[in-house]
Amino acid sequence: MKLLIIGGTRFVGRHLVNSARAHGHDVTIFNRGKTNPGLFRRVKTIRGDREHDLDQLTGNWDAVIDTCGYIPRIVRLSAEALKDKVGRYIYISSVSVYSSFSKIGINESDPVGKLDDESVEEITGETYGPLKALCEKVVQDVYGPRSLIIRPGLVVGPHDPTDRFTYWPLRIAKGGDVLVPDNPSAMSQFIDARDLADFIVRLADNNVSGVFNAVNNPVTLNTIFETCRRISQSTTSFKWAPVEFLQKNNVQPWSDMPAWVPETGDDAGVAHVDISKALQAGLNFTPLAQTIQDIYDWETERPDDYELKAGLKPEREKELLELLSK
Numbered sequence: 001m002k003l004l005i006i007g008g009t010r011f012v013g014r015h016l017v018n019s020a021r022a023h024g025h026d027v028t029i030f031n032r033g034k035t036n037p038g039l040f041r042r043v044k045t046i047r048g049d050r051e052h053d054l055d056q057l058t059g060n061w062d063a064v065i066d067t068c069g070y071i072p073r074i075v076r077l078s079a080e081a082l083k084d085k086v087g088r089y090i091y092i093s094s095v096s097v098y099s100s101f102s103k104i105g106i107n108e109s110d111p112v113g114k115l116d117d118e119s120v121e122e123i124t125g126e127t128y129g130p131l132k133a134l135c136e137k138v139v140q141d142v143y144g145p146r147s148l149i150i151r152p153g154l155v156v157g158p159h160d161p162t163d164r165f166t167y168w169p170l171r172i173a174k175g176g177d178v179l180v181p182d183n184p185s186a187m188s189q190f191i192d193a194r195d196l197a198d199f200i201v202r203l204a205d206n207n208v209s210g211v212f213n214a215v216n217n218p219v220t221l222n223t224i225f226e227t228c229r230r231i232s233q234s235t236t237s238f239k240w241a242p243v244e245f246l247q248k249n250n251v252q253p254w255s256d257m258p259a260w261v262p263e264t265g266d267d268a269g270v271a272h273v274d275i276s277k278a279l280q281a282g283l284n285f286t287p288l289a290q291t292i293q294d295i296y297d298w299e300t301e302r303p304d305d306y307e308l309k310a311g312l313k314p315e316r317e318k319e320l321l322e323l324l325s326k
Contacts, residue, residue, distance in 0.1 A: 007067035096129035158298035167311030184222035
């Protein structure tokens with residue numbers, strides 16, 4: 001199978017390239033060359049901006065995988081430019097498209113968010129999901145039954161540039177008292193980037209169309225943290241901070257406390273997305289312990305002075321731990 005990957009050198013994209021090559025597929029990547037430009041020296045690479053250089057895509061492919069489409073107007077440019085050159089358009093969207101997470105077990109038929117002004121192109125916390133939903137619609141409008149929409153949740157694992165999960169293994173490995181959110185039975189839901197990549201390549205292999213949620217089965221925070229502690233062999237002590245304490249002290253879910261959102265109100269189902277359709281289509285999961293071990297192994301490649309992009313700074317965590325102990 002011949003695959004064109006828009007992106008291909010950053011996180012999910014690089015795992016897609018690895019998965020496709022492992023399955024024996026012929027891969028071409030199209031990107032601007034700004035992220036890890038020398039990563040795949042033996043993979044055909046076309047340099048260009050998807051907004052201005054689509055005329056460079058002179059060829060035919062069985063499928064294109066769009067890893068980095070955020071603006072409907074720009075996704076339409078690539079979708080229409082490739083309409084007669086690819087057999088299938090695979091768009092990586094997000095579970096953030098859903099208008100509400102108040103429902104336990106959100107499935108692919110549930111409503112997506114909308115924008116009052118669909119011409120908006122500024123990506124914020126409020127517009128991200130609805131913009132991705134509009135991008136989905138563009139792909140479906142142009143390709144119809146030749147479209148495949150993948151909605152992952154939090155994507156984790158080696159080479160994650162956001163640190164939205166990586167914070168926990170690294171912080172716990174340092175030992176000492178660690179401020180952790182909510183309670184041990186609170187849930188989180190995410191997917192290893194390699195499992196996501198393998199799933200997408202498998203669906204492409206089988207010419208599958210439609211829409212799929214792509215996350216793992218929910219797992220408790222306690223399971224995540226205990227697994228980190230066991231693998232790192234740290235002497236960490238977990239200090240569970242109630243939601244009320246975190247709110248009072250302006251500790252933000254997802255950013256200050258990565259991989260976690262309080263399961264209340266409009267977010268009651270945030271860690272309970274229905275993945276039955278994906279499971280039936282062959283979605284498999286890397287064991288949590290393996291994902292965490294691989295994060296530890298990858299972290300050794302980073303500079304010693306690297307600063308995490310998510311989670312609490314040490315001084316802030318110390319301050320909060322002191323307040324919690326009073």
